[in-house]
Amino acid sequence: MRIAVLSGKGGTGKTLVAVNLAAAAKDSTYIDCDVEEPNGHLFLKPEVVQEEEITVKIPAVNEQLCMGCRTCTYFCRFNALAYINDKLKIFADVCHCCGGCVLLCPVEALSDIDKVIGKIQKGAKDNINVNTGILDFGVESGVPIIKKLLSEYVSDGKNLTLIDCPPGSACIVMESIKDVDYCILVAEPTVFGVHNLNMVYELVKLFNKPHGVVLNKCLEGENPAEQFCIKKGIKILDRIPFDHELGTINSNARIAVRESEKYQKLFVDLLQKVTKEVHQHEAVTHS
């Protein structure tokens, strides 16, 4: 069972929910797809057993072979190649690694070379496998790292996998959720929170993913995110209070499930609810 945790902006509580659900299960795998600033490992403290560099293919030119036909410069939608003073110039940072220029070059002057964009760390601790994607500074897109992270981990169907998504609803989030069984949307109780919730809500609807909302940082009184869920008919899975105790545990990089009975109950319950939701959805789609 693959569960993605996502939100429209950073700081709503994706990692809080993801690491605590991972800890609430007996055996689980936590995958940090928030490759620009992965932080789940700070809580789960895995012993890193394996590290692997992730590369993408970018073009390189053999100037002896290039005859200046400009097929590649005309082809590239991102204008990553220019032809100046009888020389081909390649802008590696602009390249989106589609490989089209190499394919189209009529004289095979272009070839693929590897460019390192980041790495994956795999470790484990306390029955939780922790796989973390880390994007190098200045690199435009972490999508190749996420592809690798998610393709390498094959779930046996029973094991619980939690995918901690990057914030927002761009390509990088789409890549993170495309093969999951369920999406948990984490929302803050503000008008701004509603705006961000709506972004990810639109996304999971577009991807036709079963989903539910965890209302985080709940205070007494009006909760615009809750009202939004009621209005749209979105399942509210749980309410996490705006609580000093939880804030203290979390800011010390400890896991609430292991520190507090109250939160152990909350996250075990949440996990059960989500598991039930997934099974119900499977029953509906298979019938």
Add this chain to the structure above:
Amino acid sequence: MRIAIPVDKQNLEASVNQTFGRTPYFLIYDTETKENVFIDNSAAASQGGAGIKAAQSIVDNKAEAVLTPLCGENAAEVLNAAGIKIYKTVRDASVMDTINAFMEGKLAILEDIHPGFHGQGGK
């Protein structure tokens, strides 16, 4: 000398455009013959790398100098590789005032090459 200027409209009364890569048109102006040609900037609608493509067309049009208020680093790299000098203009100034300022030697070399508005084109 052939100079290139990013412009808002296709006439000499137009203003200098505030961007280089995504300007709608370029004026190619010959300071000796006063000949002027307006070219469409096909880079304006690019998904990305507009500066590179715009600079490529300046190179292909054999300009020797570019007069622009802004220039991104990728565009500057292309222009520099072609030996084209980049001069800083005042934003929204009229095209004729800009040409006259250049011919009187009043325009300075553009030093503050910005890191580019990468992603502006919706990458």
